[in-house]
Each structure stands twice: as C-alpha cells, then as structure tokens.
Amino acid sequence: MKDKVVLAYSGGLDTSFCVKYLTEEKQLDVYSALANTGGFSENELKDIESKAYELGVTEHTALDVTNRYYQRCIRYMIYGNVLKNNTYPLSVSSERIFQALAIVEYARKIGAKYIAHGSTGAGNDQIRFDLTFQVLAPEIKVIAPIRNLQLSREQEIDFLKKRGINRDWTKMEYSINKGLWGTSVGGKETLTSNQTLPDEAYPSQLQKEGEETLTINFEKGEITKVNGEAFTDKIEAIKTIEGLAASYAVGRDMHVGDTIVGIKGRVGFEAAAPLVIIKAHHVLEKHTLTKWQMHWKEQLGNWYGMFLHESQYLEPSMRDIEKFLESTQRNVTGKVIIKLKPYRFEVVGIESDHDLMSSVFGEYGEMNKAWTASDVEGFTTMLATPMKIYNAVNKGELNLEDAED
Amino acid sequence: MKDKVVLAYSGGLDTSFCVKYLTEEKQLDVYSALANTGGFSENELKDIESKAYELGVTEHTALDVTNRYYQRCIRYMIYGNVLKNNTYPLSVSSERIFQALAIVEYARKIGAKYIAHGSTGAGNDQIRFDLTFQVLAPEIKVIAPIRNLQLSREQEIDFLKKRGINRDWTKMEYSINKGLWGTSVGGKETLTSNQTLPDEAYPSQLQKEGEETLTINFEKGEITKVNGEAFTDKIEAIKTIEGLAASYAVGRDMHVGDTIVGIKGRVGFEAAAPLVIIKAHHVLEKHTLTKWQMHWKEQLGNWYGMFLHESQYLEPSMRDIEKFLESTQRNVTGKVIIKLKPYRFEVVGIESDHDLMSSVFGEYGEMNKAWTASDVEGFTTMLATPMKIYNAVNKGELNLEDAED
C-alpha cells in the first residue's frame, strides 16, 4: 500500500504539477483538498474537483472553513479594525492560515504521512503552510515540490504535457488571489516602487455613478443588518456589502510592507467590503468606546494583525488578545450610515444607544452642564503641577525662549 | 500706574469684549497680542491691529511664531505621521499651544501681572491656554472673562454697544478656525452623531476636474521640493501644496474623539496639505524604514499626537520622543508621486536611493536570490519550535478541531 499525501490543491498550474509529481515520481496516494474560506462558487468547486480526479488523485475533498474563518478570525479583525500599515485588511494572508489549519486537520484525520503544497520559495505562503503544519502535526513531513525543485513555469508545463495533461496554462498579466476578505493583485507595476496599478488591473470595475447610502448595523461589534435587512449568516452580510460597494470600485489601494521572508513586498488589492466594514466599525467605536479602550485596542489590534500576517496565528497570546478585543465590543452596537461614491466612500455618521457623544451632559463646545469655570481652573492647576515643579527644579528648561530655535 | 495684562487677541467678538472689559471694568492696561502661526495674511494682521487700538489697547503686537511652530511641532507631526484617531492632523490643537507659548513669553518679557484669553468654559482651548501659562509663568494670574462670567453672545454685544462699539458680529453658520496645518469647521451637523457636513460648509471648494500629478521630495523627513521646485522655506512648501491640493477639495473628513474636558467632540476639517504630506511621507517610510522602526514610530508618533492634542506639549517626555522621531528620519529621503483627483488623491509610488524594496536581493514573490528552499525550511523549523513545545506540553491546546466552533 502506498503512503498518503494530502495536497493543498487549488487547480492551478503549480498544484496540478504537484499531483502528477507526487503520484508518478513519488509513488504516493494523493488526497487533494481544497480549503474553502468563502472565495469559491459551487461551479468553481465542481470544476476543481473534476480536474483533480482527471489528474489522478485518489480522493478529492472540499473543506469548507468559511464559518470557522469568520468566527475565529474575521470577527477579530473587525473588532481590532485590522489594517496592516494602516492600509491592508490582510485579505489573503489571513485566509492562508485557515486553509493550512483545515489541511493539517484533514491530514491527521486520514492518517497521511505527508502534506504537500504548491508554494514557491519566494513568498509568505510557504511559511504559513510549513509553520502551521509543523506546529500541529510535527509527525507529518511537508513536501513543497515547486520550491524544492525550483521549477520554472515552462518546466512544469512541459512535465505535465509529457504526462498527457494539456491545459491552457496561459499566465495572467497579474497574479490575482480572490478571497472572502479581499482580492490581491500582483505583478508588473507592483514590482516597481514608483508605479501604481491601472484601473483595468482590478477584477471589479466601476459600475455605478452618483451616490448611494448604505447602512450597516452592528451588535457587539458584529454585523446584524445591511440596509435594514437582518443577517444571521455573517458571511452573507459581508458578501452583500461587497456586492454593493464593489460596484463603486471602492477599497482599492497598494500595500507596501515587510514580508515574513524579510524583504519588502508590494501588492495591490481591492477589498470593498472589508474597508467599508472596518471604517464603519471604527467610527462606531469612536462614539461608543472610551479613550483608553481605543488606545489599547489600537495597540493590540495592530499587533494581532501583524501576527496573523506573519503566520503566528497559533501563538497562545493571540487567544488572550481575542478575549481582550471581544470584551471591548460589549457596547459597540448601533447603526452606521455610509455614502458610496465612485472610487470612494464616506462615513456619514452613526446612531447608537451607547453613543457617548450623548447630550446628557452637554455637547462639546456648547454650554456645558457637567462642570463650572472653577472646575476647569482646578483641573488645570492640578494638571500643571508636575510640569510646574519640573520647570522650577530644572531652572526653566521648559521655557522655549531660552533655547535656540 | 495700572497693572499690565496681556490679552491673546484675535479680533473676534469674545476678545473684543475682553479688551473693553479689562480696560474699563478691571482698570488694566491691555497689551493685545496676536500669535500668528501662519494662518494670517498681511492685510488681516493690519486689520486686527487697527481694531485693537480702536478698542483701546495700550499696545498691540503681532507675534510671528510660524517658523517656531514648524521647527518644533509640524516637523515632528510629519515625522510621526500624526493623525489623531487615524484621521485628524491636529489642525487647530497644535497651533493653540504655540500661540499660548508666544503669549506667555511676551507677558514675561513685558512684566505683565495678568494674562487674559477669550475662551469659553466649554472647550479644549481654555485648557491649552491655562495650562501653558501656569507651567511657564506660575507667577502670572490668568483671567478668562468669557468663561468666568458665563456670558452669552448677546450679552457681550450689548456690553460693547453700551461702550460705543458697533460692529457686525453676525454669527457665521459654522465656526471656522483657519490655520497653517488645516481648518476646522464646527456647528450644526457636527453637533449630531448621524449627519455630516455638506460640501458648502467647507471654506475651500472644488475648483478642478480631471487629475494632476504632484511630486514631493523629502530629505531626512522634511520637504525639499514640490513639483521639482526647491523650497528652503518649509512654510512656503506647505502653502504651495495646500494651493494645489485644496483646489481638488481633498483632505476633508470628520474627527470624533475625546476632548481634554472629558466629553466626546466631533468636528469637521479640511486639511489638504497636511493629509497629502502625511500620506506621502508615510508611503516613503514604508519603503525606507524597517519593520521595527515603523512599529515603534507608530506607538510614539500616536502618543506624541495625543499629548500634543491634550495640551501636554511641554511634558519632558515629548522632547525624548522628538529625538527618537528625528533619528528615524535619517534615510527618509526620496521623491513621492501623488495623483490629485476631485475629492481624493492617491500615492502612485516613490523613488529613493534608500528604497529597501531594492532588487539587490530579488523582488518579493519572484525568484529569490537571498535564500534557498532549505533556508526557509530551517527558518520555519526554528520559528515553529516554541509553539510545537507548547502544544506538546499542553496536550494539543492549539489544535482547533478539538474545540467547539
């Protein structure tokens, strides 16, 4: 009996090569598995399955981890307003982790001796796969044929041709990775530092003119309604927002940042729903959370995003941060009003029973009901004390005029 | 001989009232002083001066602190990419501090017994004035007539009328504060949580169509060229960028945040140059700084902004943070290419000799020259070790499948 290998399979050239390579060169029983985090339609899934069998896999499985991906990741990225480098909603990086988790779990279930993936040696994904596999299943050996053989596309195509596989492997002008939480677009301009992607490079194109109001209701930080319609399935809510916002071509940008492999990477992305949701959620928080909740959420949310990106999702501190983030959401409940316009959107405002800008004690800048002139004088006297002492002790160090300008 | 009072004077209703009140009710010699941080034209300055004398001040002075404001504040806000709550460039709050500093310095110079300001008891500015005055000149007493008498506009106008001052004090629909680093717009919609300012509320209106390329050169974090033209005067450089960008009506947004007086405040602003400069600078940093420089800059830059906003500019730790920020800028040199479009702009890219996305060691995602497949395997093996041990010791705690979803 042959040994089993679970292959993280996508239907593309690299993983197609892997099937043939593993079955014929390595004499393994290939169990291809597609970990679906919400980026595939039914038809796409069927097509991938039939192609897998055609290549000779022993068994193909589609692992649906969309719900887990939402429950254990997207939810926290929203709570944490996670935008890497203030820009990027971790569209692809966060999904890879959940795909890796699904693959390793499946491999342990069927008692596979190997796990294989089609990543090259150039990017982040290989780390996300290898690391997750090693942590959770140190007994299973990882094979990464494309990386280890250092094959070019032409060599792969040639290898497949010789084994009777003649598909159209035409390389797209841009390498596009579509997922539930956004689509990344790489190639050409993204390999330079001084050019940006042309409009045509993005999968979604502007379809609407004028402007349109969109409302999103949150309850304890989670989406409950879109334009007044209730959603219990959060995935559906996200897809609905994506449908509305993507037609205005919003949520496009370029991310420049540090990769896990240590070099700077640059990638374009479109992520209409993630951007709209995070900005809306953030504004709702500005109204419902206190200054120090916002302060610490920013620290921990950004760190969470960084670790998620860098394949440290399983690090135990991530669970602790999730508890923190969840706790902060207890009053993040209300409606956010957004205006969609071509290529941009704005958050108009919010309505919430938990709005701390409530006028119970007066509006800012208007007649105040919560304090007197004398209270302010006392306040500033006390606030001034430490600096007053410092300046007295340190002989006027704080006086600007004494220093050169 | 009467006692001297220095009045922070702007020419508006509140400070006009203060002149009359201090001279006639308090029997003080009023030295009116306008602290100019770059928001006034020559004509405006003259007009303010003549109005001051008309009201009866003993002496009027315009204190130009524009350069100091740039050297000791704006520069660091750029280094730190300071946007409060990820949104607001501290347009007005940072200027107030430098106005207060100029006033207190002047008061000490002329031996004033009192300093007066026209702030009400409702906002942040009173704290910025009182606190700065107290820290640097605890021997000088602060008078804030509007706050302490709790006067309404009508009462002030009436008081002035009775003393022969009949000007047009018509209240503007919006309260507008114009400065070098942006203009704030308050009133009506900003007092609600669910409405946003209409286009007409903003002082600058869209004047251009189509798109236009703007380039900004930075050297060690400071602007040196705009569209190829060299600027040694950084204030002029900022004003030039403002002129170009404001005609596209970019840099508008709403800031919602915590005030020093403890309640939530909401204010609109337009800050074309600050937003364009900060975003451009930030992208240049993403290319030229390391991951950990970016990480710590974010912590310290945000804190710097918060303290600046909250009137803690004189706190000694601010000087330490400035040293840090300055040090990080040693390689932030290069050209940033921006595209201006109606109501929005995008950073196209950068060109820099210090670009760490340099292809010396290969581009991200392409064939790598800096490591081998085996290096990555070693890397992930080592990275995985702590979590592998954790999972072994803690009996599979990290395995997701064992937990409920």
Add this chain to the structure above:
Amino acid sequence: MKDKVVLAYSGGLDTSFCVKYLTEEKQLDVYSALANTGGFSENELKDIESKAYELGVTEHTALDVTNRYYQRCIRYMIYGNVLKNNTYPLSVSSERIFQALAIVEYARKIGAKYIAHGSTGAGNDQIRFDLTFQVLAPEIKVIAPIRNLQLSREQEIDFLKKRGINRDWTKMEYSINKGLWGTSVGGKETLTSNQTLPDEAYPSQLQKEGEETLTINFEKGEITKVNGEAFTDKIEAIKTIEGLAASYAVGRDMHVGDTIVGIKGRVGFEAAAPLVIIKAHHVLEKHTLTKWQMHWKEQLGNWYGMFLHESQYLEPSMRDIEKFLESTQRNVTGKVIIKLKPYRFEVVGIESDHDLMSSVFGEYGEMNKAWTASDVEGFTTMLATPMKIYNAVNKGELNLEDAED
C-alpha cells in the same frame, strides 16, 4: 427629618471629628460605615463600632468587601504581577478604591443625600474617594470637612474636647496604614530623599533565624495550596503566607513615584505575602507562558496597576484588561518552591505539568533534538535578510568601524 450623610469611618481623629462636625454643625444624621477589605480583626471592628455610637452616629455599619476585593482586584494584581515602579504592590491604593465602592453603594441603598470622608487635601485618597463617588452617584454631594476647613490636628482635638470627647489622640511617629495587601509606613525619613526607614519603623519585626522552605501551589494563577495545605478561601491563604513570611521581615521596601495630585511621593511599606506571592507567580509564568504572553502581560499588567493606583479602576478598559489577564492564566498551574531567610527570600524553582522548559525537545544548551545545524543556518540567513538589505542599500550604515567610537 434630617438629611442622611454616609461617613467613611475609621475611628481615627479625622473621622471622629467628622462625626461631631456633621451632626452638630451640619445637622445631619450620620451613618458611619467601615469598609473592611481584610485589615481588621473582630475586636477592632467592635471597638470601632462602639466608638462611633459614642460619638453620636445614627447608625454604624461594617461593610465586608474582603471577598469582592480579592475577586475583583487582588486576583488581577497577581495575574498581572503588579508592582508599581517595579517595587510597590499597591498595598493601600487598591484597597481605598474598594472601600469607596462599598461606601457609595451603601449610600445609594439608604438614600443618603451626602457622602463624607476624612481625607486631607494633600494626598491620593481624597481623589480615590471623590472620583469613585462622583462616577457612581453623581446625585450625591461629597463633603470632605478636614480638607475644606484645612484644620490642624490641634484644632480637631480642641473641637472634640469642647464637645466632651477626650480620647488619646497621640500622633504616632509614623503614619501606618494596614491592609490585606500590605502596610504602608510614612513619616520622617520618607519625607526626605536620602534616608530610609529604620528597622523599628516597620510594624512586623524579624522573629526567625535560619531558613525555611515555603511552597505555594497555583491553579490558573490562583493560590490553591500553601505548604501543601489546600485553601478554598484565598484570603486565608494570603494571611497564612503573610504569617510565615512576615516573621522573616521580608517584603520591605521604599516606593517613590508619581501621585495622582501630581507631585512625587515616597512611602515605605512592608508586604511580605504580596511580594512572595507575586515573585512566585511570576517565576511560574516564566516557565509556563510564551515569550509574547509575557511581553503583553507586562504592558497590560503595569498599565492596570497604574490605573488602579490613579483611581481609574472603573474605567471600562480595565474590564477588558482583566479579560486578557484572566485568559493568560489558563496554564499557570504548578507548585512554586520558595526559601525564606531573614530579610530576603528566593524562589528555588517550580514544578508544573505545563512547564515549557520540559525536556520533550531537549534542554537549552544541551544536545538539541528539535533542529539541526542546517536549520539554524537557514534561520539566521532569513533573520539576517532585512538587515543585510538595509546595509547594502544604505552603504554600510550598520558597519560600526566606519563611525567614530
């Protein structure tokens, strides 16, 4: 019918004065309340009660909040290894908050119109009381007679004498505040910067010689056993440790730090149990938590301590931090072995099923089982990449020899 005032009563001179002052000068019905956080014996409680009635209170109540204090505060201070400025276990400051909470709750329950406390205007406690009262019962007015009348001890004694109260109010040489989580000692040397308290100033004196082993078992961060004996009552466990450790006169130190009122304060303390428990807990964590759990615990634990100290216990972010801290404790289970010696103690080591220093993968520095030489080479190659690129791009900036020494 007279209005009710709840007086935070301790039986000392200041609060005795308050009873007489409030009943006779203010014509109020005084409800004296002693909020007990674990620092009083049964006899002390009875004595305080009888003295209260003797002074003329309408009703006296002892509010036992020891358990709440542990559940809602001490527990988190242990989880967070809270030592202010790396030294001080917040012995008194944390208790004041829970006393204030009990008082305001009681005042609301009996419908009091006023709350009174005996704090002077010089310290932190007045802030802790006032702030807590205002936040939770803005409708109740606070009276602080000693602070507002600025009375000297002599004036208070005189006032009481005139009303027939002749007790021995002899001032102690040191002001001592005894509580469950430590005792503070102020006066004489603590008012200087260059002297320390003599041994005799501390309430507990060295009673033992030689050395003694103490073991503490923790389960999820909470004490379960002391020297092998199980404790369900955590208060009893703490008192048992205190009994053992205090006889070795350990846990003494001086705290110098920033007070809420803005000046530096210096105070001696003895806190045998808190110091032993926190150090023991900390070492157990070093063995059972990951690097990043320790990293973030330090940030959040220190902040928690600072906010607790500064009367910000009710700030909503504190509840979020508690969730974080609690989550980190899931594997902090094991036995810690401590050696007590005169004036010092050392943590010998720990035993835990969750010890990550487990030899499953080899001991540090010994033959390793988890990686190969080649893995380390790959690891360092990858780790070196960003700095290698930086140095290449920035023309040898990292080479030390090129710079002056």
Add this chain to the structure above:
Amino acid sequence: MKDKVVLAYSGGLDTSFCVKYLTEEKQLDVYSALANTGGFSENELKDIESKAYELGVTEHTALDVTNRYYQRCIRYMIYGNVLKNNTYPLSVSSERIFQALAIVEYARKIGAKYIAHGSTGAGNDQIRFDLTFQVLAPEIKVIAPIRNLQLSREQEIDFLKKRGINRDWTKMEYSINKGLWGTSVGGKETLTSNQTLPDEAYPSQLQKEGEETLTINFEKGEITKVNGEAFTDKIEAIKTIEGLAASYAVGRDMHVGDTIVGIKGRVGFEAAAPLVIIKAHHVLEKHTLTKWQMHWKEQLGNWYGMFLHESQYLEPSMRDIEKFLESTQRNVTGKVIIKLKPYRFEVVGIESDHDLMSSVFGEYGEMNKAWTASDVEGFTTMLATPMKIYNAVNKGELNLEDAED
C-alpha cells in the same frame, strides 16, 4: 597560498579543536582573534596567545573592544535599566554581540575568506555570531565546526590528542562565562526547573559581614564617582563597584526565559555591579524623571534589552531607541546611597539638584502649597466626567452591586 579564516578564539576545548581542524583538515591559514570585552586580565591574554601559536595559528590578535562595549551598549543598558524578565542584566548575551562585531571587522580588514566560531548547535551564541557576520559581511562564509560535525567532547579531545595536543580539558562542574557585565553559571541545577544553584556554584563567595555604605554619583545617567572618588574611565568605575559589592555576594539570581532558538532556557548568574548600578540608577530616575518619561523608558528599555539579547543589536530601530534613552538622561544627575549587606543591598536614598520630590511646592501628604481644596474638587469633577457619561449612557454598567460577585 592558502585562504584565510578568522577564528573567534577563546583558548577552550572547542576553539582549540577548531584551530587544528581548520589548519589540518581544511588547509586554511588560521588567524585567531580574541575579542576582549573586559573580562580578561593581562596574564590570561598572554596565556591565550601562546596557546594559540602552540596550536599552529598563523597569527593571533587580541581585539580590545571594552571601551566600545561600554560606549555603545552598557551605557544604554544602564539608561534603560535593562533587566531581562525583570531579573537578568544580559551579562553574557550583550558581550557576544560586541565580540562578533570585532571579529567580523577584523576579518574584513585582513581580507579573510572565512570566519569560524566554536559554538555548538544548542544555544544562542551561534545565532549571535552567524547573524552578525552575515549582516556585516555577507561575502564571508561562516564555518562552525563543532555545530556542523556534532562532535562530543571526547571526540574533540581524541582528535587533538592524535595531533599531539595533550592538555587538561577536564570539564568543570558548571559552565562559567565571565564578563564585565556579569558572570553566567550553567549546569546541573539550572537544567532542572525545581532546584537552584548552591552557594558554592558561584565564582564569588561572601567575604564580608556587617554592612557598608556605598555611594555612586551619576551625571546624565553615567557613573562619575564611586564612594566619592572620581572616575573618567567608566570601565574602572564598574570594576570598582564590582569589587566592593561582590564581596557581599549580592546580585545572584536565576534567569528563566526564551532563547533565540525557541526553547526556554535557565541560567544562574552573579552580577554584583550591574545589579547595584541599575537599581541605584533606577531610584535616581524615580526622583528626577517625570511619570511619562518613566513610562516610555520602561517600554523602550525593555524592548532594547530583548533585541540585544536576541541578536538584533544592528536593527536600525535600536539606534533610534538609543537616541530616546540618551535624551531622557539629561537630568539624571545626583548621588545614590546604597547599603551593602551579606547577600543583599538596599538603596537608602538619593541627593540631586534635579530631585522632583523637592519641597518647593510641599511634600506629599503634608500641607500642600500648590493647590486648594477647590482645585482638587475641580480636578476630580473633570476626571470623573468621561466615566460619569459612560455610566449614564450604559445604564449603570459601572455599578458593581448590580453584577454577581
């Protein structure tokens, strides 16, 4: 002509093996280099040199980097009060980096093709060497014979014997690493979690009884006097303090923490001078720095220590942190009084012109001169506002009594 290899040579078994292995098996010209960071006497240096020539090196050099080590590292560790995990002064780890820097600089100077070191594959040092070498001299290849050949001590001894080298290689019971900034002690008990080192394991033994006062003067954070005697050579000052303090056997402890290779490590150390200096410096800072300077120093100082430990000394952000730390020291000037006793020491107090506990505005807890009762009331009213609003809006969420205990 043979290729040159620079060998980081210490005279021990491992590096002695390397000389023979590199000359005879690899046919290289060995340039042995001892990087001295202050832990060697003249005699030791001579002995090491003669042994090197005896083994057949082409040339031996002693590189004295003591001064650089102080200027570029120890100084900042003092500024930052660096104690890893609140315990360990990075005695050995920080020295390794400066040894590696000296070695790579020397290798570049003489045009070596290889650098060799004697580290095993089990510890942190290999990473410190490899990483530093790679970053600064990517063109030089690193050889680590002991690691790569996985040799046992016996095999090494045998190899040397066969080549006529018969020295006494008796393994010490503990592995001891002596340096300027402390000595580490590993072996036996440190490989367990539940035992501590016996007194005899430490190189320095208790030599004095009773107690002794020690004073240290700091100027801008650097030591200028010890017991009143001025020192311009900071290394001498440190050695003088070490001489005095070590005779009381202070500064011993166990460090448990995360290694760079990913597992937990435990090591004993004695570091009398570092501990005394850091604690003294820290107390001086508590008196001379503001709350927020202390706050940020703690964050950045701890991070600096972590990165130093983990071989990230060359990371550019470290230079930025150094600028921050240096800036904070501008007023850290004064005398610290310490009392040395057997096995422990206490900081008695400080004297400084920059002492913020100055009585200009009154002592803490005593009659205050800087504010009135009314000021405190205003202060607490303002401080209470955000929480008062929060509690009003969120229907009493902050009231503890409504929740279960």
